[in-house]
Amino acid sequence: MPRNIPLFTFNRCTSVEVVGDNELRSVCRLRDSVTDAEIAVNVRLPDLEIIGISGYFHHDRLQPPADLDAHLRRVVGVRVGSGMLKIIAGLLGEDENCRQLVYMVEECCHGVILNLTRKVLLQAPDDEAGSFAFFSGLVKKSTRLYDRCAAYAAGSPLVREFEAEKQERESSS
Amino acid sequence: MSSQFMRSKLINVCRLDNNTLVVHGVLDDSIYSLELDFKVELAGLGCFDVEGRWLRWTTPECPRSLEFIRLVEGLKLTDPVSERVHKTLGRRSCRHYANLFLEMVYAVRETVRMLELDLPGAALSEPEPPAEADEAGDEPEKVSSTVASPERTASRGFSQKPAGGFIVDLHLHTAPASPCASDSVAEMIVVAKKRGLDGICLTDHNYLWSEKEVQKLRERHDFLILRGNEVVTDQGDMLVFGFHEEIRGVVRLRDLKEQVAARGGFIIAAHPFRGFLTFAADDIGLTVESASRREMFKWVDGVEVLNGRVTENENRLAREVAAALHLPATGGSDAHQVSEVGRCATLFPAPFHDETGLVAALRSGDYRPLSLSGD
Numbered sequence: 001m002p003r004n005i006p007l008f009t010f011n012r013c014t015s016v017e018v019v020g021d022n023e024l025r026s027v028c029r030l031r032d033s034v035t036d037a038e039i040a041v042n043v044r045l046p047d048l049e050i051i052g053i054s055g056y057f058h059h060d061r062l063q064p065p066a067d068l069d070a071h072l073r074r075v076v077g078v079r080v081g082s083g084m085l086k087i088i089a090g091l092l093g094e095d096e097n098c099r100q101l102v103y104m105v106e107e108c109c110h111g112v113i114l115n116l117t118r119k120v121l122l123q124a125p126d127d128e129a130g131s132f133a134f135f136s137g138l139v140k141k142s143t144r145l146y147d148r149c150a151a152y153a154a155g156s157p158l159v160r161e162f163e164a165e166k167q168e169r170e171s172s173s
Numbered sequence: 174m175s176s177q178f179m180r181s182k183l184i185n186v187c188r189l190d191n192n193t194l195v196v197h198g199v200l201d202d203s204i205y206s207l208e209l210d211f212k213v214e215l216a217g218l219g220c221f222d223v224e225g226r227w228l229r230w231t232t233p234e235c236p237r238s239l240e241f242i243r244l245v246e247g248l249k250l251t252d253p254v255s256e257r258v259h260k261t262l263g264r265r266s267c268r269h270y271a272n273l274f275l276e277m278v279y280a281v282r283e284t285v286r287m288l289e290l291d292l293p294g295a296a297l298s299e300p301e302p303p304a305e306a307d308e309a310g311d312e313p314e315k316v317s318s319t320v321a322s323p324e325r326t327a328s329r330g331f332s333q334k335p336a337g338g339f340i341v342d343l344h345l346h347t348a349p350a351s352p353c354a355s356d357s358v359a360e361m362i363v364v365a366k367k368r369g370l371d372g373i374c375l376t377d378h379n380y381l382w383s384e385k386e387v388q389k390l391r392e393r394h395d396f397l398i399l400r401g402n403e404v405v406t407d408q409g410d411m412l413v414f415g416f417h418e419e420i421r422g423v424v425r426l427r428d429l430k431e432q433v434a435a436r437g438g439f440i441i442a443a444h445p446f447r448g449f450l451t452f453a454a455d456d457i458g459l460t461v462e463s464a465s466r467r468e469m470f471k472w473v474d475g476v477e478v479l480n481g482r483v484t485e486n487e488n489r490l491a492r493e494v495a496a497a498l499h500l501p502a503t504g505g506s507d508a509h510q511v512s513e514v515g516r517c518a519t520l521f522p523a524p525f526h527d528e529t530g531l532v533a534a535l536r537s538g539d540y541r542p543l544s545l546s547g548d
Contacts, residue, residue, distance in 0.1 A: 014179070015180075016176060079409070116456070118178055148268075149238060149264065149267050150267060
């Protein structure tokens with residue numbers, strides 16, 4: 001086989017759209033050399049509660065649960081947010097036949113979070129000083145960003161002000 | 174109907190030579206665009222020559238992540254790698270690179286299966302979960318009028334406590350009982366005593382301490398140590414007291430309530446509004462009224478309104494919801510390491526000495542959350 005022809009190709013696309021008042025629909029589609037699958041999750045705002053889910057899953061080797069939609073509906077009522085990964089995995093099962101399904105549900109949920117994140121990021125100014133102020137302000141608002149990645153690691157210019165304020169608070173209290 | 178957000182991931186796996194695969198991945202979405210390349214030696218599925226490129230990013234410091242991109246070099250892709258990738262690439266570099274890397278690992282494993290290579294002990298089809306926002310800070314603050322205020326000590330750090338109260342940290346994790354915790358129960362107890370607490374509750378994730386073990390700890394440290402449990406339910410994490418049945422996996426909160434109530438136990442909604450990295454509950458329009466309608470509040474006996482690992486706004490919303498629903502309010506550090514022990518706790522008016530006493534005290538509703546943090 002020629003070396004520049006892939007042995008395996010993979011294409012995963014997740015999209016989030018508004019489908020009504022206070023409702024988002026997040027769809028994760030996977031096509032790769034052995035899989036054809038789609039999971040759609042409907043989420044109600046502002047609670048980010050999963051209110052509907054459906055999908056299909058075809059794989060050369062793996063067998064999804066017989067009544068896939070019924071199986072997926074176990075996650076109806078779960079909220080998109082912190083702690084959701086263990087809840088989704090726990091409800092859908094973690095055996096090999098379900099792992100990719102679980103991952104796709106999680107991707108749908110992450111799409112919802114990234115969609116909301118994008119709205120915050122759209123407020124960032126374009127100029128250098130404004131952008132710096134905006135992103136260093138984010139860590140003050142949400143301290144869980146601190147040390148979360150290279151950009152917000154201890155000592156990064158983006159967290160210097162945050163670190164100084166924290167130190168000042170600690171020494172004055 | 175138009176898409177508000179779209180994320181595409183494209184990956185291909187080619188054969189460089191008889192012993193090597195070359196893997197190329199692209200993640201392109203409505204925020205970021207990045208690429209990752211690495212090679213895999215077929216003999217043992219070791220990963221090497223990792224390279225990354227940013228095409229679009231957000232903060233001015235995102236490019237720093239490339240300095241750490243090689244942290245995954247040497248990983249054997251036959252082994253479960255998710256946790257390690259999240260902790261190294263995800264935390265020190267960028268979680269989006271970690272996400273793409275794990276998708277590429279999945280692609281490599283499926284390729285190896287297609288090639289029908291015989292690799293020992295491989296969990297080859299395991300897709301591994303994306304990183305999640307779960308880190309939190311903590312802030313004490315003023316409260317709504319109807320729920321007990323989290324009281325704050327005037328002292329610096331953790332060194333003093335208010336006179337006349339009985340302070341118990343109701344939420345604490347230990348290693349190895351909670352895999353996410355980093356310090357042992359003995360280390361936690363020593364620090365809890367030093368910081369002036371009167372007792373702690375061990376609330377390891379879905380883990381049941383035996384009465385014998387806890388009794389030994391009490392005697393060894395001459396300190397009040399009580400058993401609890403942080404149970405994962407479909408409605409989020411719940412602190413459970415006075416209930417000592419083993420719970421595996423995720424349970425429905427409604428079912429848990431039934432079981433706990435039958436044994437006279439007490440359920441507290443833990444950090445009910447722990448949220449996201451870049452936006453808060455009010456950014457998405459969550460109000461006290463809408464938050465109060467959540468299913469979980471039908472089934473809990475109390476609400477943790479002062480958690481040591483969430484933001485000020487998240488604790489505030491929890492307090493306001495507890496007030497609106499007239500549910501008792503507690504505090505707990507949610508400590509996973511000694512530096513966090515006792516940041517937040519619950520102040521009871523009188524001492525108790527065992528789990529029966531704790532549950533009775535919780536049922537009385539006569540207590541308040543307390544911040545002992547200098548923050």
